Amino acid sequence: MRTWLIAIIVVVALVAGIALGTIAIPTRTVTTTSTVKLVETRTVTETSMLTVTTAVTTTETLHKPIVVVVDARGSTLKLESTPKRVVALTPAIAEIVCMLDCSKLVGIVTPVTYPPELVEAVKEGRVEVVGSYWSPDAEKILALKPDLVIADLGVPKDIxxxxxxxxxxxxxxFVKGGKAATIDDVIRDVMLVASALNETSKxxxxKERLDSVVGMIAEKLEKTNVTKPSTLVVLGPPSWGLWVAGGGTFxxxxxxxxxxxxxxxxYHGWVQLSYEDVLKLNPSKVVITVMGGREEGLKCLExxxxxxxxxxxxxxxxxxxxVTGxxxxxIARPGPRIIDAIQILAYILHPDMFNPPTDYIGHIVCLKQP
Known part of the structure; x- marks a missing residue:
């Protein structure tokens, strides 16, 4: 009750003072901070003699994703900025990233054999090794503080x-990677990574180079009407078992x-066959993939x-x-060098019509040289 009486007295005194012209009317500036991207000044005139000014300063940061992609798992990934610290969990993924912008790689897995600038970056310590193809190390990856890790759906440990x-x-x-069943799957992997890294033009x-090579080979084969040889692709030496590339592989x-x-x-996927199975298939061409150099290739062939x-x-x-090294x-990596792989295979299958890329000539060893 006493509070109300005081308020009434103050108001009466204020009005009386105004009437007598003895009280100065204050102007109040009230500053509030809110969260909208807007700076606004509002002036509200309550009487001809009293002005209240309110300054509203806002700063709202809306974190809208720069890109939204759906990966090989079907998971939606929202990126709020272009990744600058990328870890690749397979050599093929590392090759994709390097083709687009190798400077973004901070971590990779072994083996590290290509491209040369990546091999050099690892030697100089600019890119860290975070494990092997089959066994990436989560702690080492976390220590690099990556803003994007690219994994292979075909590698169980990656999951x-x-x-x-x-x-x-x-x-x-996630890219399809080892689960890629076609060239188109590899293309989609490259395009997916490119979208995430904002490098779609590269x-x-x-892709245009790939289309050109595939088109050139198809055109030559069509013009000459040659027979397509029945071919078996074998993985590694006999000590590994008779593993071959079946249908549904890239x-x-x-x-x-x-x-x-x-x-x-x-047969579906990479499959282990018996010798009896292969003798029944009786391929007219055999391509054997071997890790290592020419000497290892000759030993494997023997x-x-x-x-x-x-x-x-x-x-x-x-x-x-x-094929070695x-x-x-x-041939074995589902990455950008499938352009080279197609030309290598075209040379092995049709040596009178095609030549391999010059960088690979010393890494193709045949029982009977074409």
Missing amino acids: IVAGMLEQHGVKVL AQEW IDSLLEAAGGVNVAGK AWRKTPLNNTEAFRRGTVCV PADDA
């Missing part, structure tokens, strides 16, 4: 590590683009000659080739 990284707030983008240039798709027919196409594969048409005719990588 486990991705879950650990995402629990720490790290964004993980990816488009790469290598099956590479063979088709190079003008061959995958004799193991009725080892296979001592197996029942020596009774196939390909071994009898000498149309068996081993960079040629092996180009």
Whole structure:
């Protein structure tokens, strides 16, 4: 009650003072901070003698994603800025990133063999190794503070590590990678990474080169009307077992683009066959992929000659080739060098019509040189 009486007395005194012209009317400026991207000044006139000015200063930052992509898992990934610290969990992914902008890579897995600038960056310590292809190390990855990790849906450990990284707030983008079934799948992987890194123009240039090579080979084969040889692609030496590329692998798709027919196409994925199975298939060409150099390739070739594969048409005719080192990588990795892989295979399958890229000539060893 006393508060109300005081208020009434103050108002009466104020009005009386105004009437007598003895009280100065104050102007109040009230500053408030809110969260809208706006700076506004409002003037409200309550009487001809009293003005209240309110200054409203706002600063709202709306974090809108710069790009939204859906990865090979079907997961939606929102990126609020272009990634600058990228970790690649396979050599093929590292090659994709390097084709687009190698300076963004801060972490990779072994083996590190290509491109040369990446090999050099690892030697100089500018890019860290965070484990191997089959076993990336989550702690080493976290220590690099990446803003994007790119993983392979075909590598089981990548899926486990991705879950650990995402629990720490790290964004993980999955490509099909080892699960790529066609050349188109590899193209989609490249385009996906390019979208995430804001490098789509470079990816488009790469795709145009790929289309040009595939088109050139198809045109030559059509004009000459040559037979497409039945071909078997074998992984590694006999000590690994008889593992071959079946249907539903991107290598099956590479063979088709190079003008061959995958004799193991009725099998799905990478499959281990018996010698009896392969003797029934009786391929006219055999391509063996070998890690290592030319010497390892020659040893591998000799080892296979001592197996029942020596009774196939390909071994009898000498149309068996081993691809080693960079040629092996180009064929085995679902990345940008599939352009080279198609040309290498076209040379092996049709040596009278095509030549391999010059960088790979010393890495193709055949029983009977074309």
